[in-house]
Amino acid sequence: xxxxxxxxxxxxxxxxxxxxxxxxxxxxxxxxxxxxxxxxxxxxxxxxxxxxxxxxxxxxxxxxxxxxxxxxxxxxxxxxxxxxxxxxxxxxxxxxxxxxxxxxxxxxxxxxxxxxxxxxxxxxxxxxxxxxxxxxxxxxxxxxxxxxxxxxxxxxxxxxxxxxxxxxxxxxxxxxxxxxxxxxxxxxxxxxxxxxxxxxxxxxxxxxxxxxxxxxxxxxxxxxxxxxxxxxxxxxxxxxxxxxxxxxxxxxxxxxxxxxxxxxxxxxxx
Amino acid sequence: xxxxxxxxxxxxxxxxxxxxxxxxxxxxxxxxxxxxxxxxxxxxxxxxxxxxxxxxxxxxxxxxxxxxxxxxxxxxxxxxxxxxxxxxxxxxxxxxxxxxxxxxxxxxxxxxxxxxxxxxxxxxxxxxxxxxxxxxxxxxxxxxxxxxxxxxxxxxxxxxxxxxxxxxxxxxxxxxxxxxxxxxxxxxxxxxxxxxxxxxxxxxxxxxxxxxxxxxxxxxxxxxxxxxxxxxxxxxxxxxxxxxxxxxx
Numbered sequence: 001x002x003x004x005x006x007x008x009x010x011x012x013x014x015x016x017x018x019x020x021x022x023x024x025x026x027x028x029x030x031x032x033x034x035x036x037x038x039x040x041x042x043x044x045x046x047x048x049x050x051x052x053x054x055x056x057x058x059x060x061x062x063x064x065x066x067x068x069x070x071x072x073x074x075x076x077x078x079x080x081x082x083x084x085x086x087x088x089x090x091x092x093x094x095x096x097x098x099x100x101x102x103x104x105x106x107x108x109x110x111x112x113x114x115x116x117x118x119x120x121x122x123x124x125x126x127x128x129x130x131x132x133x134x135x136x137x138x139x140x141x142x143x144x145x146x147x148x149x150x151x152x153x154x155x156x157x158x159x160x161x162x163x164x165x166x167x168x169x170x171x172x173x174x175x176x177x178x179x180x181x182x183x184x185x186x187x188x189x190x191x192x193x194x195x196x197x198x199x200x201x202x203x204x205x206x207x208x209x210x211x212x213x214x215x216x217x218x219x220x221x222x223x224x225x226x227x228x229x230x231x232x233x234x235x236x237x238x239x240x241x242x243x244x245x246x247x248x249x250x251x252x253x254x255x256x257x258x259x260x261x262x263x264x265x266x267x268x269x270x
Numbered sequence: 271x272x273x274x275x276x277x278x279x280x281x282x283x284x285x286x287x288x289x290x291x292x293x294x295x296x297x298x299x300x301x302x303x304x305x306x307x308x309x310x311x312x313x314x315x316x317x318x319x320x321x322x323x324x325x326x327x328x329x330x331x332x333x334x335x336x337x338x339x340x341x342x343x344x345x346x347x348x349x350x351x352x353x354x355x356x357x358x359x360x361x362x363x364x365x366x367x368x369x370x371x372x373x374x375x376x377x378x379x380x381x382x383x384x385x386x387x388x389x390x391x392x393x394x395x396x397x398x399x400x401x402x403x404x405x406x407x408x409x410x411x412x413x414x415x416x417x418x419x420x421x422x423x424x425x426x427x428x429x430x431x432x433x434x435x436x437x438x439x440x441x442x443x444x445x446x447x448x449x450x451x452x453x454x455x456x457x458x459x460x461x462x463x464x465x466x467x468x469x470x471x472x473x474x475x476x477x478x479x480x481x482x483x484x485x486x487x488x489x490x491x492x493x494x495x496x497x498x499x500x501x502x503x504x505x506x507x508x509x510x511x512x513x514x515x516x517x518x519x
Contacts, residue, residue, distance in 0.1 A: 055419055057426060099310070100423070
């Protein structure tokens with residue numbers, strides 16, 4: 001039995017006994033419990049407050065709801081397939097992962113790195129178990145056979161779109177779409193792909209905050225790679241903010257916290 | 271090993287074992303998930319005097335390429351005992367025993383992982399025994415399944431594992447080193463609680479059918495307790511990090 005999740009579910013009704021117990025175990029400092037209680041009482045979103053961490057094989061529901069991503073059903077019961085946060089919707093149940101590799105999906109925007117050059121293609125590492133070839137027909141330039149190296153070489157960073165993934169996970173990528181290009185300058189930070197949605201935020205709120213507060217140009221790839229370019233101090237600040245998101249991805253009120261962090265550490269003249 | 275020292279009493283008059291446990295009692299078990307920064311998932315298990323570390327990498331590109339399966343991922347376990355893990359120095363490197371253990375643990379884990387989600391890849395599980403005191407394959411399997419879950423690998427369930435055995439004509443649970451060396455039989459069991467399946471079963475020594483049934487029953491019962499500790503370790507990993515203090519780096 002996980003005392004912590006019970007505490008979360010109690011939503012501010014936790015007894016002193018719970019607190020003492022958790023603090024004694026050294027799991028949670030008492031300050032945090034104070035914060036948590038304040039936040040939960042202030043929160044009117046009951047679904048968010050009921051965040052529950054589930055482990056593989058854990059029974060989620062016995063119902064006719066659809067088994068969403070991160071779950072599987074067996075004999076009319078829905079179980080969690082991986083470690084994550086349970087999320088219940090009116091028609092389906094899913095588990096939002098807390099870790100894991102990036103699995104390429106059609107339509108995803110990714111930040112890739114060239115790891116090999118052939119005579120008619122480049123091999124791109126897209127931070128997944130499957131490196132993908134980028135064919136010369138899929139780039140915005142006219143490339144003669146054997147002249148690939150003149151355009152891009154090993155180590156270059158590119159912004160790509162995944163145009164197809166087949167059943168044995170052969171990935172095809174393209175650079176022929178609006179905004180797709182080779183990325184020069186700047187820097188790339190990596191984080192767990194499962195945390196990308198938190199970096200983007202609801203309707204892009206988080207990323208918008210970061211862009212305006214730091215004045216950096218930022219591209220977030222679905223594969224967990226983030227490209228940042230701007231003034232050095234601002235870049236450092238943006239990286240710190242991303243690390244903060246990564247460490248606290250499963251907490252509530254993150255956008256506000258990051259906003260406060262960026263405001264406090266704002267670089268003069270940015 | 272020679273025969274048992276003649277004065278060694280594995281079970282005393284009160285029916286207690288060398289370390290004071292009852293026959294159906296396990297050694298204390300402690301699991302911590304997410305202990306390594308560079309691995310995709312990891313776990314550390316302290317089980318009595320056993321200390322076992324498991325690290326998971328992947329799913330990642332499968333090398334050598336000829337082992338790739340176009341339909342599913344390959345779960346590759348690498349069990350290794352550190353040279354300092356036992357009293358007499360263990361000669362480092364793979365040997366007959368570690369090959370065998372790696373193979374059976376891979377098979378046990380393959381059974382619970384959704385390998386079909388990751389065609390052509392390999393999921394590498396490294397199990398390092400830092401301190402050994404009998405039952406390291408069970409500790410290794412227990413650690414490995416926590417590490418897999420920590421790595422975000424989709425699984426049908428966690429695998430829990432305990433050994434049972436026969437010592438001084440009594441069926442006992444979770445054999446210690448002396449009991450393993452001088453006992454009569456040892457059955458490591460890997461168990462999937464949700465589906466009530468056994469994914470690892472070996473037997474070293476001779477048992478009657480009745481003794482075997484009793485041993486298996488004891489081990490399965492204990493696996494359910496191990497399972498609870500595993501689940502707790504995984505949940506604790508994220509609730510303890512929730513305070514916003516990063517671990518390590």
